[in-house]
Amino acid sequence: MALVKTAANTIKRGPETPSASYMSLKPLWKKARAVLQGEAHAKAHDEFIEVDYNNLLLPFSPSMTQNQYDFYKSEAELPGLTTQYARVLISALLRKPSQLKLPEELEQVQAYDWITKDFTLDGASLFNFLGAAIWEELQTSHAWVYIDHPVVPDAELESMMPEERMKISPYPVLIKAENVINVQVKTHPITRAKTLTRMVTRYIMEEYDSNNPWHPDYVDTVCDHYLDEQGFLVLDYYKKAHGSHEVEALNGVITQEYIDSADGGFQKYDTVYPMKFGQRLDRIPAFPLNGQLEPIEPVLMPLIDREVAL
Numbered sequence: 071m072a073l074v075k076t077a078a079n080t081i082k083r084g085p086e087t088p089s090a091s092y093m094s095l096k097p098l099w100k101k102a103r104a105v106l107q108g109e110a111h112a113k114a115h116d117e118f119i120e121v122d123y124n125n126l127l128l129p130f131s132p133s134m135t136q137n138q139y140d141f142y143k144s145e146a147e148l149p150g151l152t153t154q155y156a157r158v159l160i161s162a163l164l165r166k167p168s169q170l171k172l173p174e175e176l177e178q179v180q181a182y183d184w185i186t187k188d189f190t191l192d193g194a195s196l197f198n199f200l201g202a203a204i205w206e207e208l209q210t211s212h213a214w215v216y217i218d219h220p221v222v223p224d225a226e227l228e229s230m231m232p233e234e235r236m237k238i239s240p241y242p243v244l245i246k247a248e249n250v251i252n253v254q255v256k257t258h259p260i261t262r263a264k265t266l267t268r269m270v271t272r273y274i275m276e277e278y279d280s281n282n283p284w285h286p287d288y289v290d291t292v293c294d295h296y297l298d299e300q301g302f303l304v305l306d307y308y309k310k311a312h313g314s315h316e317v318e319a320l321n322g323v324i325t326q327e328y329i330d331s332a333d334g335g336f337q338k339y340d341t342v343y344p345m346k347f348g349q350r351l352d353r354i355p356a357f358p359l360n361g362q363l364e365p366i367e368p369v370l371m372p373l374i375d376r377e378v379a380l
């Protein structure tokens with residue numbers, strides 16, 4: 071695990087600032103993703119000669135120029151052994167359909183079909199969701215599942231038929247480790263049970279302008295999920311009001327490095343109080359896939375380190 075020093079007092083640290091544990095594990099997540107997602111990602115990880123010798127595919131001399139390194143990197147190969155092991159592991163875990171035992175008060179057929187055949191917002195099955203979730207978990211060991219609900223305006227809801235309203239249901243969202251920048255946990259003094267009291271997510275939100283409907287602006291956005299003094303869930307939304315929002319795209323995936331700035335630059339623009347059956351939620355509907363609220367080292371890191379050393 072990397073050593074992370076506390077930021078200097080000249081840097082403003084707000085809700086957008088990742089925690090120290092997040093920053094210490096971020097290099098491991100990047101390394102694991104680069105190896106498990108294939109040679110193209112590994113070479114993208116090794117784009118430049120790193121002064122701290124964090125390149126993956128091949129050793130190099132400090133006297134080597136960038137052009138020389140680019141030439142040697144073009145000839146490098148990644149064995150892909152850890153990737154194949156992860157794929158085989160997922161196939162072994164999901165080789166049989168999921169077994170569900172539902173409470174008796176639920177409509178068995180309707181609930182069973184919803185979970186197994188129409189589980190996600192885009193209509194994917196539980197089997198497909200589990201495949202994506204386990205793949206994400208193997209890369210970082212810090213994947214999260216968040217339970218969300220479609221937002222339907224009251225006017226549109228009133229115009230729907232009863233059978234259409236019945237189709238509006240909660241759905242799980244898979245959140246990557248890099249998007250959960252801060253987690254706070256409270257331990258009960260008697261039961262020792264741990265409760266998630268705060269989770270801060272940071273992500274890129276696309277906004278389209280009427281002057282340019284073809285290409286979006288990428289807005290750096292933060293959502294602070296926390297329990298207030300009464301124990302009810304509150305969501306505070308922040309976005310970066312000024313400054314550049316540089317992002318990188320690799321194989322269709324948008325990424326961004328989260329770096330503190332002297333002025334912070336984030337402003338709150340919305341607050342939401344989630345409800346369930348007319349009552350405010352008293353918990354954060356987010357669950358770590360491995361059951362551990364605090365981040366840990368990726369479980370496949372020993373194999374990844376071994377493959378890199380080949």
